Structures are given as structure tokens and as C-alpha cells.
Amino acid sequence: MIEKKGMGTWLTHAVLILGVLTVAFPIYVTFVASSLTLREVLDAPMTLIPGSHLVENYRTALFSGTRMNATPVAGMLLNSLIMALVIASGKIVISLLSAFAVVYFRFPLRMVFFWMIFITLMLPVEVRILPTFKVVSDLEMLNSFPGLTIPLIASATATFLFRQFFMTIPDELVEASKIDGAGPMRFFRDVLLPLSRTNIAALFVILFIYGWNQYLWPLLITTDHRMDTIVIGIRRMLAAGDDQIEWPVVMATTMLAMIPPVLVVVVMQRWFVKGLVDSEK
Amino acid sequence: MAEVSLRGVKKQFGATQVIHGVDCEIEDGEFVVIVGPSGCGKSTLLRMIAGLEEVSSGDIAIAGKVVNTVEPKDRNIAMVFQNYALYPHMSVYENMAYGLKIRGLPKTEIRERVDRAAGILQIEALLERRPRQLSGGQRQRVAMGRAIVRDPAVFLFDEPLSNLDAKLRVQMRVEIRKLHQTLRTTSVYVTHDQVEAMTLADRLIVMNAGRVEQIGTPITLYEDPATLFVAGFLGSPAMNFLSGSVSADGRSVALPGGVTAPLAATHGAAAGRPVTVGIRPEHLDLAGDAPPTATIKVDLVELLGADTIVHGRIGDGGLLLARIDGAVPIRTGESLPVVLAPNAVHLFDPGTGARI
Known part of the structure; x- marks a missing residue:
């Protein structure tokens, strides 16, 4: 890499710092707001120095929720976590298996199936939401975890990604394992899975955040407060009607909602950086 | 052993026939090399023995048992694969x-x-390493x-040395041979x-375009090629091929440039016919005091130290390589008198390529 000197260094740093500030400032404001009383938040201009009600606000959010929407955030976090984990792992399992089938087995209409999966890329949840809702409601899966997760699990993107990856694995590896006596599932478990682990980690991060951020689908199929996810919860807290919105608690909830995705990114980051550095094939 | x-x-x-019927008995403990140019079907044949390709017709038997449908x-x-796998x-x-783990053998x-x-x-010192931490030669050993x-x-070896550099290839070749002598x-x-083939094989199978050209010990094939x-x-450098015609009495052959x-033998049946004449470069030697068979017009000289390769011509179309022992000072453009041993001349039918 060529090192820049003098003005160049200053300029690049200035741009980078500006970028970081742009991203970090709103989060900082949220954090500050979550540590103030409602009166302090409503002061104009709002102070940018953290206040002394941090613990109190977070406790309220976690264990009792706002007065109008008396659902504790702890439960919503758990709901969101279950939904995001099931969606992410479900998508990965299903797409690994379907990519395995499409790449390594010769069965009738193989390419037809592949294209069928591929075409669903063009049909995101929003497009097929009414028929999907009808199916889920007919199956009596409203207000349940299966209803929340199963329709979101089928994934063309991940299948396609794994297919492309499997196709880069040399055929000789398959043949060597055949001679070693490994059956198809053994090969899948002992060779394909370990080789795909960095891909799986990267996908898991993306899919976990996808699941965590789901809004439209949970909004449609959950009416029971006990099934609220955190994203839905935040919206309900804002719909306070004539009442004053309890901004400090809402902001605390927002901060809490950010923690799991951030954790997932931070923990998994090591994995896929490692995956990028030592490409072993 | 089998x-x-x-x-x-x-x-x-599909509709393309890639192997047109191969018959061969490989004996117990024998080292057989299948050699041929790219695309001659040699790898396909090996993969059929391994069971990685299905046999379209015919039988493959290992240790007396037909294995066509055996996994x-x-x-x-x-x-052992070319890319180690x-x-x-x-x-x-x-x-x-x-x-071994899959076969369920006990850990000890x-x-x-x-x-x-x-x-x-x-490779005892390498057992804990990953393949990517090994050099090409080490990977080959692990394979x-x-x-x-x-x-x-x-x-079964599928071109196991072709990804190695020249020096390592020679070394591994010797090791494979030693390994076979041990096991x-x-x-x-x-x-x-062809060098690998000549040095390793007990017997060679030369294949071309899906057909077996000849089976035999390396030296038989070298001295007595059927086609x-x-x-x-x-052979390297390759045999010289000249077009000529057998004399009326069948005792000599006319080459380009008169x-x-x-x-060596009388080819009465071929008398008067046009033939392709094959002469190995090492069978041409400096004439010295003896009466020369031919005089080569030298185009190029390659001095390799141990021997000297002379690229030359006789007459108009007759390109010829001569391999002469030792470093001999020969100049480009020189006319070089050479002798040819009579029993070193091979005659082939120019149409079918078969030996006459």
C-alpha cells in the first residue's frame, strides 16, 4: 500500500472522522435521551450531556414497558431473538441442503427445481404477503412462532450462494471421499460443512439482522402482545394517542434493540475476516 | 494384492465413443503405466477401474471378481489424484x-x-499440519x-506428478518406484x-484416441514399436520420420536427397513400395573414417554437455535429428557425414501406420 503524507493524510482522516460522526451522532443522541427524564428530553434544545436516570429508564423499559403499552421489553427481546435465530438457522439449514442437492445429485428436473428456487428471488415477502397470510391463517399459525418464522425461512439467495460456493469445490475432493468410503451425507458433514463455515458465519450475520429487523410480517400476523417483537414494540410505544410519548423509555428500548445485532456482528466478524484471510481450498 | x-x-x-475396447491383464504386483497424449482416454480408463466412471460395455475385474457395478x-x-485432493x-x-475412520477401525x-x-x-513431522502449509512435494506424499x-x-495414480516442478518430479518418480519395490x-x-512412463513401468500401455496401440515392457516398445x-x-528427442521407398530387391530403402x-532384413513384400522410415536420433553417428550413409546439412546445434543434438536436413524435405555422444564441436551450416546402423531402421506403412 502506498502511504500518503502531509495534506493527504489529514484529508482522509477528516473524511473518515466526518463519516463516523454522521453515523455515531444519532446513536449518541439516543443514548443521551435514554438517560434523561421526560421533562429534560422535551427541553429545547435537548442537552447532549448524559443525565442521571439511565438505570431507572432501562429498568422501566425492560421490566414494565411504557404506561400505555404495558409490555415489558425483556419479553419482546426474547421474542425477537427466537424469531431471528430460527429464521437465520432455518434459512441456512434449508439452503445448505437444497444447494447440496442441486449441485451434487442428478435427479429428474434438477434444473427446473433450481430455477424455481431462483425465480422466488423476484418475489420478496412484501409481494406475496396476502397469499402467504391466507395460508398461515388457514393453518392456524397466527400469533405463534411457527407463523412468524416459517414463511420467512425459504431462501433463494442463500441457496444460490451456497450453490456457487459448492461449485468451486474441486470434483476430485468428492471422488477422494467416495474412494475413502464416505456416503453423500458423510461427505456433506465431514467435508462440505467445515469448508462452508466461513460462508455460514457471514450469512448468519446477514440473516440474523434480516430476521431481527422484520417489521411488516410480524405486524400482520401477531395481535397478541405476548408475541410482540422488539421492532413492533417500539412502534406500539410510539402510538400513544393523546398521551405524551415516554421518550426516555422509548429511547432506552431502542438502545436495547440494537444490542443483539451488534453483538452478533462483533462476535461473528472474527470468523469471516478469518475466512477472507486464509482461503483454504 | 490382486x-x-x-x-x-x-x-x-452420449454418442461419443471415447474408449474403443481395451483388453489387458495386469498381473499381481505389477506396475503398469498407461501413457498417451491428452484426450486419449487414459484417465477415463483409470477412473473406470476406480469406479468413478461407469463402464459402457465390457468387464473390469479386480482379483478375479467383476466389479462393474461395485462402489x-x-x-x-x-x-492418488493429480491435484492431490x-x-x-x-x-x-x-x-x-x-x-480408516469411516471403515470403523479402532483408534489405536x-x-x-x-x-x-x-x-x-x-512425513512424521508433518502430521499435525494442514495441507495448505505444505509444499507441492509434501502434499503429494500425503496423498x-x-x-x-x-x-x-x-x-491407482492419475498423473500424480504433473503439478510438481521438474526436479521434484524426478525425485518423486524414484520414490514411487522404490515404494512399489517395498510394497x-x-x-x-x-x-x-513418456520419461515417467519408461522409468516407472514394468509394462506400458500406449494409448491413442481411445485405442490401445501397444502393450509391453518399456524397452520392447522402445526398440520394437508396433506402430x-x-x-x-x-523417446526424446522423438524418432525421425522420413518418407522413402523400399528398393526392388527389398534390401535397402531410398531416402530423400538420394x-x-x-x-537389416530383406523386406521382399514391401519391395518397391513407398514407406515411412523411422530412425532414432541416437542411431545416427559421426562417420569418422567409415564410409558415410548420408551427409547432413546442419541447421542448428544444441550442446547439452552429455550429448549434442544436431538438427539438419538430407535432401529437400528430409528433416533429421541426430544425437551424438559428448560435446562435439559442430558448426551451423556444416555438412556432416553420418553413419546409420542397418538394424536401427524401422519401416512403417504410411497409410495405416503399422510396422512393416
């Missing part, structure tokens, strides 16, 4: 142990077998180790490199 029999083995992919793992074979996420030890026996194979190949631990009836396992080895193809394929070469 013998391998190929009986009328054919292979077609690769049940054929009691081990294969080591499992990248497993250590060297795990790579070698994997096949696996350990024992891997250690023994590692000892034979001198062979994986084959050895299985203690198979037949070893005495029936081996089938595929290569396009023009075998004659041209084996040269007449005597023949």
Missing part, C-alpha cells in the same frame, strides 16, 4: 486417517497404520500416504510424460 483384468472395456459419453469404496483400491480443513493425520490401529505410512514416506494406509489391493502392490499409473504412433511417442540406407 490382478486387474480389462476385457473389451468400452466407454461412451469405489468396496473395490479395495486407493487412488487432500481435505483442506483436516490435518495431515486426519487426511490419512479419514478412510488407525494411529499405528498412519504412523507406519508416515514413516515410509518420511500417497492416504493411499498406503488403506492397504489396498490396487494403487509390491499392483499399481496402475496414468501419465502423458508409427508408439515409435513417435516414446540417400540409400541398407536394411
Whole structure:
């Protein structure tokens, strides 16, 4: 890499710092707001120095929720976590298996199936939401975890990604394992899975955040407060009607909602950086 | 230990026939090399023995048992691949142990077998490493180790040395040969490199365009090639081919530029016919005081130290290579008188390529 000197260094740093500030400032404001009383938040201009009600606000959010929407955030976090984990792992399992089938087995209409999966890329949840809702409601899966997760699990993107990856694995590896006596599932478990682990980690991060951020689908199929996810919860807290919105608690909830995705990114980051550095094939 | 029999083995992919019937008996403990140019079907033949390709017709038998429909793992074979095909996420030890683990051998026996194979190949120090931390030669050893631990009836090698550099290739070639002398396992080895083929083989199978050209010991094939193809394929530099015609009495052959070469035997049947004349470069020698057979017009001289390769011409179309022992000072443009041993002249039918 060529090192820049003098003005160049200053300029690049200035741009980078500006970028970081742009991203970090709103989060900082949220954090500050979550540590103030409602009166302090409503002061104009709002102070940018953290206040002394941090613990109190977070406790309220976690264990009792706002007065109008008396659902504790702890439960919503758990709901969101279950939904995001099931969606992410479900998508990965299903797409690994379907990519395995499409790449390594010769069965009738193989390419037809592949294209069928591929075409669903063009049909995101929003497009097929009414028929999907009808199916889920007919199956009596409203207000349940299966209803929340199963329709979101089928994934063309991940299948396609794994297919492309499997196709880069040399055929000789398959043949060597055949001679070693490994059956198809053994090969899948002992060779394909370990080789795909960095891909799986990267996908898991993306899919976990996808699941965590789901809004439209949970909004449609959950009416029971006990099934609220955190994203839905935040919206309900804002719909306070004539009442004053309890901004400090809402902001605390927002901060809490950010923690799991951030954790997932931070923990998994090591994995896929490692995956990028030592490409072993 | 086992013998391998190929009986009328054919292979077609769709409508294209790639192997047109191969018959061969490989004896127990024999090292057989299948050699031929790219695309001659030699790898396909090996893969059929391994069970990685189906046999379209004919039979393949290992140890007297027809294995056409037997799974690769049940054929009691081990294969070494061109790209090594080591499992990248497993250590060297795990790579070698994997096949045994699947077969359900007890841990202590696996350990024992891997250690023994590692000892034979001198890779004990590498057992904990990953394949990517190894050099090409080391990877090749591991690949062979994986084959050895299985203690198979037949070893199959699919161009195992072609990814190595020239020096390492020579070294590994010697080691494979030594290994075979130690283990005495029936081996089938595929290569396009004729030097590898000549040095390793007990017997050679020369293939061309899906057909077996000739089967025999390397020296038989070298000295007594059955076809023009075998004659041209084996030997480096390659055999010279000149068009000529046999004299009326069948005792000599006329070459371009008015040269007449005597023949060792009388070819009465071929008398007066046009033929392709094959002469190995090393069978041309400086005439010295003897009466020369021909005079070569020298175009180019390659001094290799141990010998000198002379590129020259006789007459108009007759390009000729001569390989002369030692470093001989020959200049480009010179006219070089050479002699030719009569029993070193091979005659081939220019139409069919068959030896006359």
C-alpha cells in the first residue's frame, strides 16, 4: 500500500472522522435521551450531556414497558431473538441442503427445481404477503412462532450462494471421499460443512439482522402482545394517542434493540475476516 | 494384492465413443503405466477401474471378481489424484486417517497404520499440519500416504506428478518406484510424460484416441514399436520420420536427397513400395573414417554437455535429428557425414501406420 503524507493524510482522516460522526451522532443522541427524564428530553434544545436516570429508564423499559403499552421489553427481546435465530438457522439449514442437492445429485428436473428456487428471488415477502397470510391463517399459525418464522425461512439467495460456493469445490475432493468410503451425507458433514463455515458465519450475520429487523410480517400476523417483537414494540410505544410519548423509555428500548445485532456482528466478524484471510481450498 | 483384468472395456459419453475396447491383464504386483497424449482416454480408463466412471460395455475385474457395478469404496483400491485432493480443513493425520475412520477401525490401529505410512514416506513431522502449509512435494506424499494406509489391493495414480516442478518430479518418480519395490502392490499409473512412463513401468500401455496401440515392457516398445504412433511417442528427442521407398530387391530403402540406407532384413513384400522410415536420433553417428550413409546439412546445434543434438536436413524435405555422444564441436551450416546402423531402421506403412 502506498502511504500518503502531509495534506493527504489529514484529508482522509477528516473524511473518515466526518463519516463516523454522521453515523455515531444519532446513536449518541439516543443514548443521551435514554438517560434523561421526560421533562429534560422535551427541553429545547435537548442537552447532549448524559443525565442521571439511565438505570431507572432501562429498568422501566425492560421490566414494565411504557404506561400505555404495558409490555415489558425483556419479553419482546426474547421474542425477537427466537424469531431471528430460527429464521437465520432455518434459512441456512434449508439452503445448505437444497444447494447440496442441486449441485451434487442428478435427479429428474434438477434444473427446473433450481430455477424455481431462483425465480422466488423476484418475489420478496412484501409481494406475496396476502397469499402467504391466507395460508398461515388457514393453518392456524397466527400469533405463534411457527407463523412468524416459517414463511420467512425459504431462501433463494442463500441457496444460490451456497450453490456457487459448492461449485468451486474441486470434483476430485468428492471422488477422494467416495474412494475413502464416505456416503453423500458423510461427505456433506465431514467435508462440505467445515469448508462452508466461513460462508455460514457471514450469512448468519446477514440473516440474523434480516430476521431481527422484520417489521411488516410480524405486524400482520401477531395481535397478541405476548408475541410482540422488539421492532413492533417500539412502534406500539410510539402510538400513544393523546398521551405524551415516554421518550426516555422509548429511547432506552431502542438502545436495547440494537444490542443483539451488534453483538452478533462483533462476535461473528472474527470468523469471516478469518475466512477472507486464509482461503483454504 | 490382486490382478486387474480389462476385457473389451468400452466407454461412451452420449454418442461419443471415447474408449474403443481395451483388453489387458495386469498381473499381481505389477506396475503398469498407461501413457498417451491428452484426450486419449487414459484417465477415463483409470477412473473406470476406480469406479468413478461407469463402464459402457465390457468387464473390469479386480482379483478375479467383476466389479462393474461395485462402489469405489468396496473395490479395495486407493487412488492418488493429480491435484492431490487432500481435505483442506483436516490435518495431515486426519487426511490419512479419514478412510480408516469411516471403515470403523479402532483408534489405536488407525494411529499405528498412519504412523507406519508416515514413516515410509518420511512425513512424521508433518502430521499435525494442514495441507495448505505444505509444499507441492509434501502434499503429494500425503496423498500417497492416504493411499498406503488403506492397504489396498490396487494403487491407482492419475498423473500424480504433473503439478510438481521438474526436479521434484524426478525425485518423486524414484520414490514411487522404490515404494512399489517395498510394497509390491499392483499399481496402475496414468501419465502423458513418456520419461515417467519408461522409468516407472514394468509394462506400458500406449494409448491413442481411445485405442490401445501397444502393450509391453518399456524397452520392447522402445526398440520394437508396433506402430508409427508408439515409435513417435516414446523417446526424446522423438524418432525421425522420413518418407522413402523400399528398393526392388527389398534390401535397402531410398531416402530423400538420394540417400540409400541398407536394411537389416530383406523386406521382399514391401519391395518397391513407398514407406515411412523411422530412425532414432541416437542411431545416427559421426562417420569418422567409415564410409558415410548420408551427409547432413546442419541447421542448428544444441550442446547439452552429455550429448549434442544436431538438427539438419538430407535432401529437400528430409528433416533429421541426430544425437551424438559428448560435446562435439559442430558448426551451423556444416555438412556432416553420418553413419546409420542397418538394424536401427524401422519401416512403417504410411497409410495405416503399422510396422512393416
